[in-house]
Amino acid sequence: MQVRPDDSPAFSLRQKGGGKNVFTERSMRLIAFACALLSVVTTFGIIWVLLSQSIPFFRFVSPIDFLTGTEWRPTRDPVAFGVLPLVTGTLMITIGAGIVAVPLGLLSAIYLSEYAPKWARQILKPMLELLAGIPTVVYGYFGLFFVTPLLKPIFPDIKSSNGLAGAIVVGIMILPLVSSLCEDALRSVPKALREASFGVGATKTEVITRTVIPAALSGIMAAFILALSRALGETMAVALAAGSNPKLTFNPTESIQTMTAYIVSTAKGDAPYGTVKYDSLFAVGVTLFVFTLGMNYLANRLVRKFRQVYA
């Protein structure tokens, strides 16, 4: 076996019997490379599946009708495939979850990074991790059987599944994520900035709100966007808590349906292969994928910008 000098110094010192080592080295490297490449294959697999499987759907429903239609009625005749009710349902959950999680998450991150003594952090952090570890279907159960009954006295005609309960439980679900990402952003602000601010006589609150937060702003924004994109793609909690009623409404007490909940409830029911209903799963999947991709791209750009500031 012909052996070429490699970048590893081991090869130049190679003696008799080293050929086997070189072979192992090369094959291990190749196997590991193939495994790393599998992630790229997965990405292309997702894109290929979503596109190729939704082509039959877009032959049946024109993309313009799909994107601008205000009625989503996949089962009852006459069928209608306008995605807007699912999009507004999804946005209602995402924005509502943001309203719950962003202020709570940021404030608790400020507490953890700026105020908390060590012992308090050691209690709070694992608790938040525990909250983050609860399966999403369990959040759905809470929405259905805990949050909605709590809301009933405030909104007497609230539906048993409703957008408000969905948004609240998804907000609680992304709270640990917002908190830990914001904390990372706050911690990366150099100590000198804080000291300078104290030095000119600012109170702790002023140091935080006028120096630390502005300095960490792009990281905080990236945290918000990442958490919202998680809320956007969340499935089980909204399928239970928000309902399965595709309706173009901005009333949070109504039962609604998100894009993810549509995919789950249709796949769980009967969507035989070759029907428009089956194909519609992938058309909705493409729409969802584009939304999350856009948000992740935005977050990545912000993170990169933020790294350039204090690298």
Add this chain to the structure above:
Amino acid sequence: MGESEKRHLRVRKIKDLIFRSLCLVAALCGIVILFVFLAKIVIDGFPRLSLSFITADLSGRPSRTGIWPAIVGSLYIMVLTAALSVPVGVAAAIYLEEFNTKRTKLTEFIQLNIANLSGVPSIVYGLLGLAVFSRFFGLKDSVMAGGLTMGLLVLPMVIIVTQEALRAVPRSYREGSMALGSTRWQAIRHQVLPSAVPGIMTGVILAMSRAVGETAPLIAIGAATMVKAPQGLLDEFTVLPIQVFDWSLNSKQAFHQTAASAILVLMTFLLLLNSVAIWLRARSTR
């Protein structure tokens, strides 16, 4: 200092106190919610919990149903997911951290791609599994199709945690090994990997608890609900979270209680997994 300045200072100090309390309240919010949730589950689910509930088959009657097939299904999914994602994920991480000495455009692309994949909603993986494993490879709604789909879902997570574990191994381990004449692979195999194992294990267990709690992709590939425990890889299956979902939506009120009991079983299982992870982490930092 004048009177107005003193007042101004007092206002600033009061604001300071208010802000500080707000932050504390927000931080406590998460804990309060956690305990309320746990209490709600125990109150709803504990009365129905018994040995026969754990060992009995699923039934259409809420008073007779058990959860055994879902427990077996969840175990199957967990083992299959680990069997796929751990070897592939660890190998991919080894390539990116150890073999990849000169950072090329390609490896940068792979790295970016892994970060992006971890942000793809789980339901989209379900659609991938439905089209590729269930339809194209004809695995239908089998536990094999579920395990493969879930394996792809947690793969980015396994790669990222393994990379972190490998990065934590001191450079001198590799240099020492290679200075004694080992090849790069020998250094990885005998020095780097053994010292990274606790870190990798912690991450793998966290990835497995994600796989056990995840529901959406399995429903997307068509996992059933009223089935017996799977006997082989090509049998249909159900898992604990699917059962929770199904029972929560059931029109019979009594099934809502069994849903809570199933949540208790699921959370106990996850707690056990996570305690192992915490124990491993504690052991490795000692």
